[in-house]
Amino acid sequence: xxxxxxxxxxxxxxxxxxxxxxxxxxxxxxxxxxxxxxxxxxxxxxxxxxxxxxxxxxxxxxxxxxxxxxxxxxxxxxxxxxxxxxxxxxxxxxxxxxxxxxxxxxxxxxxxxxxxxxxxxxxxxxxxxxxxxxxxxxxxxxxxxxxxxxxxxx
Numbered sequence: 001x002x003x004x005x006x007x008x009x010x011x012x013x014x015x016x017x018x019x020x021x022x023x024x025x026x027x028x029x030x031x032x033x034x035x036x037x038x039x040x041x042x043x044x045x046x047x048x049x050x051x052x053x054x055x056x057x058x059x060x061x062x063x064x065x066x067x068x069x070x071x072x073x074x075x076x077x078x079x080x081x082x083x084x085x086x087x088x089x090x091x092x093x094x095x096x097x098x099x100x101x102x103x104x105x106x107x108x109x110x111x112x113x114x115x116x117x118x119x120x121x122x123x124x125x126x127x128x129x130x131x132x133x134x135x136x137x138x139x140x141x142x143x144x145x146x147x148x149x150x151x152x153x154x
Contacts, residue, residue: 002080003033003136004117005126006088010068012113017105018071021114024087024101025075029147034074034127034136040065048129061110072130078152081116081123088116 008021025032040048045062052058075084089100093112096103106112117123127136144153 001031001076001078002120002123003074003076003127004081004084004123005115005130006073006075006084006117007115007130008071008073009111009113009115010064010070011108011111012105013068013070015105015113017113020105021101022073025073025084028077028083028087029143030075030077030080030083031141031144032073033076033138034131035071036131036135037069037071038130039069042066044129048126057110064110074127074131074136078148081118081120084116085118088114 006025008018012018012021022032042062045065046053049058049061052061077083087101089096089102091102091112092109093102093106094108096106096112098104101114102112117126141147
């Protein structure tokens with residue numbers, strides 16, 4: 001099973017959308033294996049958004065991400081990275097498909113309520129950035145019998 005990182009951003013915290021967002025992933029059948037609320041600092045944001053650090057909007061992005069706590073979550077499931085990306089919708093929230101988290105709950109590019117890893121490789125790096133090994137849990141999820149076919153659970 002794959003794992004991926006999701007960050008619930010400060011705008012979602014401020015708007016009281018945490019339960020709604022978590023519920024979307026749970027309803028999909030994904031398994032929550034780690035979750036913590038945290039304040040993000042400049043160092044972690046420079047590392048996390050290294051690909052954007054030289055962009056003119058980086059200062060406002062990092063300011064926004066430090067404006068309120070965020071919630072880091074690690075989700076697990078079959079082809080989880082792609083499934084989570086589809087649930088989240090595209091980055092430009094006002095153009096995101098209705099039914100997606102961003103399409104239903106956001107209008108902005110930066111204030112788009114969630115971050116989700118964009119590849120299996122980046123998910124592994126991002127999970128390590130936000131979680132220690134002991135912060136993540138392996139446990140049997142009894143409902144998997146009803147989420148995946150027998151051949152997919154092997």
